[in-house]
Every structure is written in C-alpha cells, then in structure tokens.
Amino acid sequence: MTDNLELSHQKMRAFQPQRLSAPRDFVMPDAVTKSKSALVLEIGAGKGKHALSFAMQNPDKHLVAIERTRNKFEAFEKLAGQQNSANLTPIHADAIAWIVHAIAPNSIETIYILYPNPEQHNPNQQWFNMPFFEFLLSRLQVGGEIILATNIEAYMDNAEQQAREVWCLPTIRSQVASSSQRTHFEVKYLARQETCWELRVQKPEGYQTRFDTWTIASMSI
Numbered sequence: 012m013t014d015n016l017e018l019s020h021q022k023m024r025a026f027q028p029q030r031l032s033a034p035r036d037f038v039m040p041d042a043v044t045k046s047k048s049a050l051v052l053e054i055g056a057g058k059g060k061h062a063l064s065f066a067m068q069n070p071d072k073h074l075v076a077i078e079r080t081r082n083k084f085e086a087f088e089k090l091a092g093q094q095n096s097a098n099l100t101p102i103h104a105d106a107i108a109w110i111v112h113a114i115a116p117n118s119i120e121t122i123y124i125l126y127p128n129p130e131q132h133n134p135n136q137q138w139f140n141m142p143f144f145e146f147l148l149s150r151l152q153v154g155g156e157i158i159l160a161t162n163i164e165a166y167m168d169n170a171e172q173q174a175r176e177v178w179c180l181p182t183i184r185s186q187v188a189s190s191s192q193r194t195h196f197e198v199k200y201l202a203r204q205e206t207c208w209e210l211r212v213q214k215p216e217g218y219q220t221r222f223d224t225w226t227i228a229s230m231s232i
C-alpha cells in the first residue's frame with residue numbers, strides 16, 4: 012500500500028496547506044474539538060437538504076456541513092435554525108481552507124461530496140484530481156469513507172479511476188435509486204430520468220499520506 016501510494020505521489024504535486032489562510036471570521040466550532048459523537052463532513056451542502064435530514068436521522072453523529080455560496084448558505088442556515096439540531100454545524104466557507112484550519116488528522120468518519128458538478132472542462136476542479144484530496148484522506152479515520160454522488164458519467168469514471176490508480180483505494184460504485192431524494196440536485200436529476208451514480212471509497216488500515224501528522228498548530232511551533 013505505502014509503496015503504491017509513494018509511486019502515485021510522484022505523479023501528483025503535493026498540496027501545500029501552510030499556504031492557506033484561515034477563512035474570514037474563522038471560529039473553531041466546539042463540536043469539532045469537544046464532541047464525543049462521530050464526526051461527519053459534507054462538502055458543498057447547497058441549501059442543506061441532505062444535511063438537515065442526516066442530522067435528524069443520525070442523532071449519534073455530528074455533521075459539519077460546509078457551503079461556499081452565500082445565498083445557498085443563507086437558505087441552509089435559516090432552515091438549520093428552524094430545525095435546531097444540536098448535532099448539525101452549518102459552515103459558510105471554502106471547504107478546502109476550512110478543513111485545513113479546523114480538522115485534525117484521522118478524525119472524520121464519513122465525508123459526503125454530493126453532486127459537486129464543476130466546470131466540465133476544468134478537470135483540476137474535480138475533487139479526486141486535486142492535490143487537496145490527499146490532505147482530505149489524511150483527515151479520514153481508518154475504515155472511514157468518502158461518498159461521492161454525481162449525474163455526470165465522465166466525472167464518475169474519472170473519480171473511480173483516480174481512486175484506484177492514483178490514491179490506491181478500494182471503491183464501490185453503484186447507481187442511485189430512482190426514489191432517492193437526498194439533495195435538491197439529486198431530486199432534479201432523477202425527476203429528469205437521468206442516471207445518478209454513487210462512489211464509496213474506504214480508507215484501509217495502514218494507509219499513509221504526507222499529512223498524517225500535519226496540523227495547523229504544528230505550523231506555529
């Protein structure tokens with residue numbers, strides 16, 4: 012595993028977390044440092060449909076759901092305020108900078124990336140292509156999962172290939188049930204009879220990244 016990963020690293024330039032400033036008005040949520048529940052992340056939560064129902068259905072887990080676009084976040088924040096789930100923390104930030112500044116290595120049980128839909132012509136914006144993906148893997152617990160969903164077949168094909176060949180990770184790919192309604196985008200695509208796919212990627216025992224001991228605090232020592 013380590014040998015494979017080292018080989019793949021030669022193809023991938025290293026992510027440079029030390030270059031990222033904290034998001035504006037960054038405050039570390041108590042849930043991240045003090046919660047005794049399993050921590051779950053959602054990247055690109057939109058208006059929070061998945062986050063709100065996940066929090067209701069999983070009272071034993073704490074979900075931190077991050078959304079960068081202001082108007083979507085404001086809609087999400089309003090609904091989260093009405094639902095008032097103690098186990099949900101909505102965050103308005105760029106997920107990359109926020110995760111670098113807030114999340115400890117080996118601490119996250121599951122990471123959801125649901126319908127990221129980047130610029131189709133810019134492969135650098137696809138999460139599994141980014142040097143940041145190695146950092147994200149370092150934040151995942153052993154046995155933890157990244158769950159990706161998309162309606163773009165080429166995005167799914169690429170993510171699956173990257174997971175196996177670059178990141179040396181086991182993957183499970185499946186089709187999303189036509190009755191599923193996890194997110195606004197999922198509802199929209201399935202209503203149009205489009206196929207949606209899901210990829211589950213698990214971090215195996217003994218998996219190593221170059222960020223396994225990296226924390227923002229280690230930069231100020």
Ligand SMILES: C[S@@+](CC[C@H](N)C(=O)[O-])C[C@H]1O[C@@H](n2cnc3c(N)ncnc32)[C@H](O)[C@@H]1O
Pocket residue numbers: 054055056057058077078079080083104105106107125126127128194195196197
């Ligand atoms: C196509 S929308 C999908 C929203 C929701 N997951 C859904 O399925 O309805 C993708 C979302 O990801 C958000 N996003 C993209 N990159 C992000 C980043 N680096 N940090 C936080 N949010 C991001 C966008 O603002 C957008 O709201």
